Amino acid sequence: MENTRILWADDEIDLLKPHIIFLERKGYKIDTATNGTDALDMIQDTHYSLVFLDENMPGLSGIDTLVRIKKINRNIPVVMVTKSEEERIMEEAIGSQIADYLIKPVNPSQLLLSIKKITEQKKLVNEKTATDYQSEFRQLAMEINMASTFGDWSAIYRELIRWDLSLDHVENATFRELLDTQKKEANALFFKFITKNYQHWLKGSDDAPTLSPQLFARELFPLLKEGRKLFAIVIDNLRYDQWKVIESDLASQFVTVSEKLYSSILPTATQYARNSMFAGLMPSEIKRRYPDRWFDDGDEETKNQFEEYFLGENLKRYGLGNLKWNYAKISQLAFARKFVDNVKSLADNDLNVVVYNFVDMLSHSKTEMEVIKELADNDKAYRSLTRTWFIHSPLYEIMRFCAERRIPVLITTDHGTINVQNPIKIVGERELTTNLRYKAGRNMSYNPKEVLEVKNPEDFHLPRTGVNTHYVFAGENDFFAYPNNYNHYVRYYRNTYQHGGISLEEMVIPVALLEPR
Structure with missing residues (x-):
């Protein structure tokens, strides 16, 4: 408070002396000016925490003075004080970014409340x-x-x-x-x-949550059966906290009419969770039904190249095969820009599905690029980086298009990610999967107290790649590390964002229905 210096500009400043004395007794330093020109000169020479500005001064009006103040220092909070309640004046002042608006005659309590709200709110x-x-x-x-x-x-x-x-x-x-x-x-x-x-x-227990293969059947298909036209946007690797910061940036355009948390299947990795989401089937069933469209961890082919086909089959099973729909996967900026340019042609579709891969690439970049490691050193920074990307992204433009065309949006993800800190040792054959949060293979050596073991993959509806294949999953913020070159491995991967294992961040993920305002 002792550092709070206030400028009060009013052509009748002498009449306000009692108010000034009141504020000075509260510990505030008050400087005064009787016109806008003097006020601007004082602002050039002195740092003020706050400016009280009379709207109706001779010479430079309060509004004109406000505009010039913002040119000098746009961050100075300005409280407009006026005798007028005319809506036009209020709108003009608010549009010029005032911090508060007081109607004369003001009383000392109003002034004190305004000061505290602005200077001490944080x-x-x-x-x-x-x-x-x-x-x-x-x-x-x-x-x-x-x-x-x-x-x-x-x-x-x-x-x-x-x-x-x-x-x-x-x-x-x-x-x-x-x-x-x-x-x-x-x-x-x-x-x-x-x-x-x-x-x-x-096995279908009564308290089972919605899992990846059930998501579309429970959250998307009923809307389509009601005749709703909508966009379904799947942001790969989006955590619940990241969704909440994105949601706040959409609040002026959309109302979140429904927000639920569902569970990703294990492994919480794109190959498993997202294929399962689109197919409406568990991974072992996908491999059994579509053996030529499922690739195991060790295969070199892209693991999620048949999502569009899986979705088409899923729609047919639910009697929605005649819908007019489109699928697009966006993982490059050039394609994203092209999609935005052509998005108007999709407005009449019953369903438009967009898979957006940026957040997944961001988490991988944190592992591989030093600059991203510095920018996303913790969850707070990771959220901030996600928000910065989103508000400047083609995805935000797609969302704005939907809001303008009154098209609802179902937004979700396939799994989340966790900042890993604690290495746990594992030994295995060369064919062992490379993911740091789960491993699939044979002849693995590890501490069974540190992992969830799945000796029989069929128990978890997971595909078996060999006779003795089994899976292990890391929990909490653990990650698997090999004894060979252990210290280098740990330094490289500690404090990076990984997925595939068991944590609230990876498994408990959002699905939200947004209606345009």
């Missing part, structure tokens, strides 16, 4: 957020320890992400460390929960 919000999290910490810890269903874990994960996003603005590192510890504890228990329950889900 501090007050930070203190309130930290206090609220501290008071709810024990309750959230108890819920984590008592969680017994996917619904419980979904609610917990929503809360963890809500606090994660809220604490992004809190400078006190203690609360961030506390939340990170709580997220780690949650993932440790979630790993045990999945180990105990996942196989029961595959």
Whole structure:
């Protein structure tokens, strides 16, 4: 407060002396000017935390002075003070980016509230957020320890992400460390929960969540059967927290009428989860029905090249084979631009499916490029980088097109990703899969207490590549490391974003229906 210096420009400043004395007694330093020209000169020479500006001054009007203030320093908060309640003046002031608007006669409490709201809001919000999290910490810890269903874990994960996003603005590192510890504890228990329950889900237990092969049948196809025309956008590798920051940038154009969390299948990797989503089948069934369109981990071919075919077969099974629909996979900027240029031709389709691969490429780039490692050093930075990409991306332009044409959008993903920190050792043959969060192969050596073992792939509806093939999955923020050249391997992959294993970030993922405003 002692550093808060305020400029008050008003041609009747002498009449406001009692208000100035009141504010000075509250600890604020007040400078005054009687016209816009003097105010501009003072702003050139002095740093002000806030400017009170009379709208109706002789010479330069308040609006004209405001425009010139913003040219000098666009970041100075300006509070317009006026006798007029004329809508045109209010709109003009608001359009010039004022911080607040007060109608004369003002009272001291109004002034004080406006100052605090503008100059101390961040501090007050930070203190309130930290206090609220501290008071709810024990309750959230108890819920984590008592969680017994996917619904419980979904609610917990929503809360963890809500606090994660809220604490992004809190400078006190203690609360961030506390939340990170709580997220780690949650993932440790979630790993045990999945180990105990996942196989029961595959057998159709009553408490089973929506899984990848059921997603379209439960969330997309019913809309199509109602005669709705829509876009379905699948952003590869999109976590729930990344979705929440993207959602905020769509709020002016769309209303989120439905948001659910569903579970990716294991492995939480594109080859398995996204093929399963489009086909409406588990991986072993895809391989059995379409042996020429499924490729195992060791095969050199692109693993997701038949999504369009799988979706067509899926639509036919649900009696939707006669729909007019289009599928596009976007993984290059040039193609994305071309798609945006031609998107108008798709407006009359019953269904347009767009797979957007940027976030997946971003996570891989963090592993391979030093500059991305620096830009996305933690979850907060990773979210920020995702948001920066989105608001400048062709995908945002596609979303704007849908909003303008009143086309609903179903937006989802195939799996999430987790920042890995803890290496666990594994030994295997050369044919062992390369993914850091799961391994498939034979003759593997590892600590069984650190992984989820699947000795019989059929139990998890996974394809078997050989007689003795089995799978192992890493949990929490672990990643597999080979003993050979161990230290180099660990340094290279620690603090990178990986997927394929068992964590809230990878498995508990969003599907949301957006309606244009």
